[in-house]
Amino acid sequence: MALQTSKPDDERDMIRVAGLHKSFTLHNQGGVRIRVLEDVSLSVGRGECVVLAGASGAGKSTLLRSIYANYLAEAGSILVRHDGTWVDLVGAPPHLVLDVRERTLGHVSQFLRVIPRISALDLVAQPLFAQGIDEASARDRAAAMLDRLAIPKALWPLPPATFSGGEQQRVNIAMTFVRDYPILLLDEPTASLDAGNRQAVIDLIVEARARGVAIAGIFHDAFVREAVGTRTFTLDSARRAA
Amino acid sequence: MSVRADANPLLDVKGLTHRYGGQIGCEDVSFTLFPGEVLGVVGESGSGKTTLLKCISGLLPPSSGSVRFDTRVDGLRDIYAMSEPERRMLMRTDWGIVFQNPRDGLRMNVSAGANVGERLMAVGARHYGEIRGAAVDWLEKVEMDLARIDHLPATFSGGMQQRLQIARNLVTQPRLVFMDEPTSSLDVSVQARLLDLIRGLVSQLGIACVVVTHDLGVVRLLSHRLMVMRGGRVVEHGLTDQVLDDPQHPYTQLLVSSILPV
Numbered sequence: 389m390a391l392q393t394s395k396p397d398d399e400r401d402m403i404r405v406a407g408l409h410k411s412f413t414l415h416n417q418g419g420v421r422i423r424v425l426e427d428v429s430l431s432v433g434r435g436e437c438v439v440l441a442g443a444s445g446a447g448k449s450t451l452l453r454s455i456y457a458n459y460l461a462e463a464g465s466i467l468v469r470h471d472g473t474w475v476d477l478v479g480a481p482p483h484l485v486l487d488v489r490e491r492t493l494g495h496v497s498q499f500l501r502v503i504p505r506i507s508a509l510d511l512v513a514q515p516l517f518a519q520g521i522d523e524a525s526a527r528d529r530a531a532a533m534l535d536r537l538a539i540p541k542a543l544w545p546l547p548p549a550t551f552s553g554g555e556q557q558r559v560n561i562a563m564t565f566v567r568d569y570p571i572l573l574l575d576e577p578t579a580s581l582d583a584g585n586r587q588a589v590i591d592l593i594v595e596a597r598a599r600g601v602a603i604a605g606i607f608h609d610a611f612v613r614e615a616v617g618t619r620t621f622t623l624d625s626a627r628r629a630a
Numbered sequence: 631m632s633v634r635a636d637a638n639p640l641l642d643v644k645g646l647t648h649r650y651g652g653q654i655g656c657e658d659v660s661f662t663l664f665p666g667e668v669l670g671v672v673g674e675s676g677s678g679k680t681t682l683l684k685c686i687s688g689l690l691p692p693s694s695g696s697v698r699f700d701t702r703v704d705g706l707r708d709i710y711a712m713s714e715p716e717r718r719m720l721m722r723t724d725w726g727i728v729f730q731n732p733r734d735g736l737r738m739n740v741s742a743g744a745n746v747g748e749r750l751m752a753v754g755a756r757h758y759g760e761i762r763g764a765a766v767d768w769l770e771k772v773e774m775d776l777a778r779i780d781h782l783p784a785t786f787s788g789g790m791q792q793r794l795q796i797a798r799n800l801v802t803q804p805r806l807v808f809m810d811e812p813t814s815s816l817d818v819s820v821q822a823r824l825l826d827l828i829r830g831l832v833s834q835l836g837i838a839c840v841v842v843t844h845d846l847g848v849v850r851l852l853s854h855r856l857m858v859m860r861g862g863r864v865v866e867h868g869l870t871d872q873v874l875d876d877p878q879h880p881y882t883q884l885l886v887s888s889i890l891p892v
Binding site: 412413414415416453457458459460482483485486503504505506518 | 664667822823825826829833851854855868869871872875876878879880883884887
């Protein structure tokens with residue numbers, strides 16, 4: 389699919405980042421200040437998959453993590469459509485951020501970080517338990533997702549600590565995609581996957597997009613970018629434009 | 631782990647200061663805790679974490695400041711303005727305290743079952759069968775071997791004692807549980823199991839929790855929000871993953887960068 393540069397119309401916007409600044413001050417390294425994001429503005433609409441591009445260190449992950457409120461923005465606003473209203477995650481109280489993450493913002497991180505000694509199946513089913521779905525149907529849905537991502541059945545009852553990098557990453561993806569979030573933030577979801585598994589993830593992303601999910605992501609693989617992206621947002625130019 | 635943000639605060643702490651003579655225990659600490667929310671408090675030894683926990687759990691009257699709890703009948707009330715019997719009743723029913731050393735939280739000279747049943751009797755339960763039933767139920771929930779129900783806690787391992795302490799605290803279905811280094815005296819393998827148990831119970835029952843620890847892994851696993859203390863003061867306070875992944879204060883940065891990778 390060709391990458392377009394058209395802006396979404398406002399009605400469809402799910403994320404609106406405006407005038408975002410983010411720097412890091414390293415107090416224990418002589419107070420060095422690293423400016424990463426300067427006056428970044430970006431909107432993501434329903435059914436869009438915006439590919440964050442830019443050289444290594446341009447701030448792609450920093451932007452994604454700021455939108456997830458995992459990094460603390462210094463200035464600007466990060467509006468997210470939550471329950472039909474705009475919530476500004478910059479300065480939002482922790483309970484509100486958690487509620488937005490619970491019901492609106494799905495996030496696939498680069499690495500799986502989970503509670504030790506819980507089986508892969510339960511890890512994927514847990515977000516559904518939290519939603520109040522009964523255990524049997526939650527496990528069924530979790531099993532279907534693991535199956536779709538080609539995690540061998542023999543691994544389902546085992547905690548993922550001993551899994552290969554690619555298997556861990558697919559469990560990570562399953563934990564997010566088993567839910568139906570209106571917004572998805574994807575940080576290199578296909579980084580350690582072979583071609584077959586990469587295709588399974590591409591299909592999930594394209595289906596989510598078709599359902600109207602608003603997606604922003606970092607994809608280093610050109611093939612994946614072509615397959616899932618609807619628009620590219622380049623961070624270097626955003627900074628120069630500031 | 632959902633937090634009811636629309637609800638009233640369960641615990642409201644304002645300007646809490648405690649001095650030991652001229653020595654600062656904790657100074658000017660304020661925070662609000664909502665139902666179902668887990669707050670982690672981290673900091674090095676002597677940073678004032680345990681003093682804070684004692685002050686907010688009714689064990690140590692602060693030099694100044696207020697600790698208010700949302701009581702079932704009268705709403706928010708200052709716990710140190712209550713009468714002694716009122717406060718003790720609160721501590722036996724709506725609150726639980728899990729001590730670092732299980733010996734501080736258990737009666738070592740009565741059986742495991744009696745340790746759990748005792749808290750129910752303190753709130754008026756008298757029917758032996760029901761008390762025994764509740765004790766069995768809770769010992770199962772914390773995955774204790776029921777064959778040990780009539781044994782003294784002194785014959786238990788550290789991990790079992792800690793699980794018994796949790797059962798004893800949760801049997802009255804408290805709304806708020808204070809934990810002081812709940813896993814630090816245990817083997818790493820037992821720690822993970824106990825953490826998983828605590829996390830499951832807290833999220834299933836919607837209990838609010840204040841967990842004091844020096845272990846950043848514990849707070850990442852258990853807590854929604856994190857407070858970092860140093861020299862008796864709160865130097866940083868925010869969403870747990872934000873504080874750990876993007877620490878702002880020099881001390882928090884030092885703390886996070888000091889974790890040894892496994």
